[in-house]
Amino acid sequence: xxxxxxxxxxxxxxxxxxxxxxxxxxxxxxxxxxxxxxxxxxxxxxxxxxxxxxxxxxxxxxxxxxxxxxxxxxxxxxxxxxxxxxxxxxxxxxxxxxxxxxxxxxxxxxxxxxxxxxxxxxxxxxxxxxxxxxxxxxxxxxxxxxxxxxxxxxxxxxxxxxxxxxxxxxxxxxxxxxxxxxxxxxxxxxxxxxxxxxxxxxxxxxxxxxxxxxxxxxxxxxxxxxxxxxxxxxx
Numbered sequence: 001x002x003x004x005x006x007x008x009x010x011x012x013x014x015x016x017x018x019x020x021x022x023x024x025x026x027x028x029x030x031x032x033x034x035x036x037x038x039x040x041x042x043x044x045x046x047x048x049x050x051x052x053x054x055x056x057x058x059x060x061x062x063x064x065x066x067x068x069x070x071x072x073x074x075x076x077x078x079x080x081x082x083x084x085x086x087x088x089x090x091x092x093x094x095x096x097x098x099x100x101x102x103x104x105x106x107x108x109x110x111x112x113x114x115x116x117x118x119x120x121x122x123x124x125x126x127x128x129x130x131x132x133x134x135x136x137x138x139x140x141x142x143x144x145x146x147x148x149x150x151x152x153x154x155x156x157x158x159x160x161x162x163x164x165x166x167x168x169x170x171x172x173x174x175x176x177x178x179x180x181x182x183x184x185x186x187x188x189x190x191x192x193x194x195x196x197x198x199x200x201x202x203x204x205x206x207x208x209x210x211x212x213x214x215x216x217x218x219x220x221x222x223x224x225x226x227x228x229x230x231x232x233x234x235x
Contacts, residue, residue, distance in 0.1 A: 002032060002226040003106060007039035007115070007195025009216035010081065014059045022216050025235045026063050033072045036064075037104065039195035039213060040079020040115035045151075048086015052147045061088070068093055077101050079115045079195070080130065084139050099134065107228050109191060112184040116196030116212070119180040120173070172199045172212065181210040191230060193223060202232040 011019050026036075043057060053061060068074055074095040076085060089095040101114030118127065132138060142150065181192040182205075191209040200214030200221040209230055214221030220235040 001034035002224050003035040003037065004029065004033050005037045005039060005113070005193050005211075005213060005223040005225075006042075006216060007079070007213045008041045008198055010041055010044045011057065011060060012044040013056055018217050018220075019060070021220060021235065023059060023063055025220075025222075026067065030063075030067055030072075031070045033067065033070075035073045035075055035104070035106075036067055037075045037077075037113060037193075039077045039113060039193065040117075041081045041195065042076075042079070043082040046082035046085065047142050047145075047147075047150050048084050048088060049143065049147055050087050053088055054147065054151060061093075064093055064095075068095075075104070075113075077113055077115050077195075080117045083134055084142060103189075106225055109228075110189050111191045111193060112187075112189040114192075114194050116194035119176050119194070119196075172197050172201060174201070177201070177210060177212065178203070178205075181205070181208070200232055202230075 006022075009018060009022050011022070013019065042060075046054075046057070064074060074089075074093055075098065076089060076095050077098045078085065078100075083099065085095070085097050090097060098113070100118070101112065104111045104113055117130070120126075177194070177197075180194075181203075184192045185205070185208045190207070191211065193211045193213065195213045195215075197212055198215040198217070198219070199212060200219055201210065201212035203210040211223050211230060211232055213223055213232075216222075221232065222235065223230055223232050
């Protein structure tokens with residue numbers, strides 16, 4: 001059995017190529033995964049209502065249910081696009097939810113997992129917005145928002161975000177990532193795995209390891225832990 005780590009699929013429409021590629025990959029792996037670890041932004045948008053899920057995400061949710069039935073443990077680190085996961089994940093899928101990342105123990109190795117959106121301590125504006133969106137009041141207000149309204153607002157925000165991203169060059173802030181990883185290594189972690197930046201990175205630092213997962217939009221990249229070692233792969 002192996003452990004698979006993936007992030008940043010930004011799923012939106014089941015007809016999209018990246019949605020279908022991820023479903024195919026997961027179906028091929030079903031029954032062979034010990035832990036399926038999702039490091040955020042799997043969905044372009046998610047709000048967890050108690051009795052409602054968004055129809056476009058049903059194919060993935062069903063595959064996650066089948067993964068769970070096959071014996072796979074599900075772990076979800078909330079991203080900046082999918083948080084307040086709600087009862088479907090916690091109760092139906094019995095998923096371990098880590099809002100801010102956390103610790104994973106695998107075969108004697110201590111691993112820190114995070115989405116990656118908080119690696120820059122100087123980005124106070126984003127941190128403030130993040131705290132506001134994730135506070136208890138925001139959670140209550142989202143629960144009162146009709147799902148169709150929430151979906152329409154999310155589509156508008158997604159189109160706006162897409163236009164901004166097209167005018168921006170993606171980059172990997174390696175110095176920030178290395179500083180973040182070194183802090184975790186000093187706390188006793190053997191490896192740090194993050195998403196968020198959409199660019200894969202595999203960096204060995206003495207006996208320690210930093211992995212940035214890339215994405216499931218253009219890279220189709222993921223990490224696998226098997227036989228006591230990590231590898232960064234593409235589907």
